Amino acid sequence: MGDITAMLIPRRYSHFVYGAIQSGVTTGIATAVATSGYEYGGMFLHRWTTTWFTSWLLMMPVVLFVAPAIQRLTVLLTRDRA
Numbered sequence: 001m002g003d004i005t006a007m008l009i010p011r012r013y014s015h016f017v018y019g020a021i022q023s024g025v026t027t028g029i030a031t032a033v034a035t036s037g038y039e040y041g042g043m044f045l046h047r048w049t050t051t052w053f054t055s056w057l058l059m060m061p062v063v064l065f066v067a068p069a070i071q072r073l074t075v076l077l078t079r080d081r082a
Helices: 011-034 044-077
Strands: none
Touching (some): 011 044
């Protein structure tokens, strides 16, 4: 087995890694709530995975491209302690 650091993603791509993880977690929770009525028919896992994957594919680009604008807006709307 080789050095694990050779398998890591370069830090300059951390924004994309963060966006992928954040959008995956957010859409996972949202789709679990949205499909919560299907657990009794045995269809929950199927509906959740297909709905989650579709939601994640749509939201990941939004998170990646909108996050920098939100960060800039946050800086404009906040200030350091006086």
